[in-house]
Amino acid sequence: MAKVDSDLTFVQTDESQALCGVYLIGDVHEIISVEVLEAKVDCDQGEFLEIFDGWMARGNILPSDGDHALPLEKRIVRFCEWQRARYQTALTFTSTQNVALVQFRLYMNSEIKIRFRRIYATSLKCNVVTPTTQGRYTMYSVQGRSCTFSIIQPTLLEVEEVLLSSENVNATRHDTIEILKGDSLDTAAMTLVQRYQAPYKSDGLKKFVLGQSHAAVRMTSFGFHDNTIKFKYTKMSDAELNEELCT
Numbered sequence: 001m002a003k004v005d006s007d008l009t010f011v012q013t014d015e016s017q018a019l020c021g022v023y024l025i026g027d028v029h030e031i032i033s034v035e036v037l038e039a040k041v042d043c044d045q046g047e048f049l050e051i052f053d054g055w056m057a058r059g060n061i062l063p064s065d066g067d068h069a070l071p072l073e074k075r076i077v078r079f080c081e082w083q084r085a086r087y088q089t090a091l092t093f094t095s096t097q098n099v100a101l102v103q104f105r106l107y108m109n110s111e112i113k114i115r116f117r118r119i120y121a122t123s124l125k126c127n128v129v130t131p132t133t134q135g136r137y138t139m140y141s142v143q144g145r146s147c148t149f150s151i152i153q154p155t156l157l158e159v160e161e162v163l164l165s166s167e168n169v170n171a172t173r174h175d176t177i178e179i180l181k182g183d184s185l186d187t188a189a190m191t192l193v194q195r196y197q198a199p200y201k202s203d204g205l206k207k208f209v210l211g212q213s214h215a216a217v218r219m220t221s222f223g224f225h226d227n228t229i230k231f232k233y234t235k236m237s238d239a240e241l242n243e244e245l246c247t
Helices: 079-086 238-246
Strands: 006-011 019-025 030-040 048-052 055-057 060-062 076-078 091-094 099-105 111-120 134-140 145-151 155-164 176-182 191-197 206-210 214-221 228-235
Touching: 006 019, 019 030, 019 111, 030 048, 030 079, 030 099, 048 079, 055 099, 076 079, 079 091, 134 145, 155 176, 155 191, 155 214, 176 206, 191 206, 214 228
Parallel strands: none
Antiparallel strands: 006 111, 019 099, 030 091, 030 111, 048 076, 048 099, 055 060, 134 228, 145 214, 155 206, 155 228, 176 191, 176 214
16 A cells, blocks of 8 residues: 555566555545556556556445446546557546555566655545544535545544434435445445434434444435534554454
8 A cells, every 4th residue: 555655666577467456545635646657568468557546355346336426437547448549658547536546467577657646635525535543534415425434444433423404305315324334345235333314413422333344434415405424533452352353
């Protein structure tokens, strides 16, 4: 994983032909820029290089399909397709949230060089993966979207405030906030711990012990209301995690 702006070079020095990946992450108010500076990639022999808008792992993706504004095929840029279509090697990619993935398979003596930069995003981002083990965050609703704040660690989540305003005309769809946990990156495969449905206003602090590898706060907004959730997150200690696993 890379968190600091840098030029990254990978040279394949053996015959493993392994699938490799570099997971890129910025701060919660940043998006990711990736530039392919050099690429010795033999596309005709099965080598490949691609950049993904989000993360992939163990067959699932983050942000999940239900949380992202683009369909899956629009989130992947393949270097070989780009090169053939434009007769050049230059490729620059910008993510729509604070994570991106560069993955590749190279054979002996092939190499790639990429430039990773973080860009401050002035507009509201819908999906965030926190790069820190603890902190506070406030999520706001995005009209017509489901958005997720992801914490990739066993987490003690303290919800300080929830405000889900009243719905207007459509009684079959309600703005919601969900607290999720699981070992999948995909929110659809995670376990629902708590669900708040509009209209709702919290009346005090509530704590959630989310003792799996992924904790998430997911907000879905159908209407025009300004929904909010404020929370604090802290990485669980080994002792706390062991106690949770034994209960």
